[in-house]
Amino acid sequence: MMFKDDIKTDLDIFVDVTEFGELIDINGVICKAQLMSHTAQKSARLTETFDKLHGDFSELYFITGPYVKKKKKVPKQGDWLWVNGRRYDVVYVENELGITHITLSAYRQGVNRR
Numbered sequence: 001m002m003f004k005d006d007i008k009t010d011l012d013i014f015v016d017v018t019e020f021g022e023l024i025d026i027n028g029v030i031c032k033a034q035l036m037s038h039t040a041q042k043s044a045r046l047t048e049t050f051d052k053l054h055g056d057f058s059e060l061y062f063i064t065g066p067y068v069k070k071k072k073k074v075p076k077q078g079d080w081l082w083v084n085g086r087r088y089d090v091v092y093v094e095n096e097l098g099i100t101h102i103t104l105s106a107y108r109q110g111v112n113r114r
Helices: 003-009 064-071
Strands: 022-026 029-039 054-063 080-083 086-096 099-108
Touching (some): 022 054, 029 064, 064 099, 080 099
Antiparallel strands (some): 022 029, 054 099, 080 086
16 A cells, blocks of 8 residues: 555544644634644734735635535635635645645735624
């Protein structure tokens, strides 16, 4: 058996709600996922914001299969994505070995964008 096959059998470990993950509402689908939020000032990837506009960025990881089974496709760059009731723009999407990684952004001026 190859390493990639081993990873596919162990996907639930990465998003296990008792270990690393949590239950997250992604576009109305409850998924076991990891959500890591940070501000633009802390992000290594995304450091630019417009004058007086604050950028909130999040990294979202979830198992692709259950989401696609309900929504029929993985979100793509430029889409809006609702995560736990908050709207984000999809900045980057990577889907490898059955795990989807999405970088999300939400710009706001003084208040959270909903």
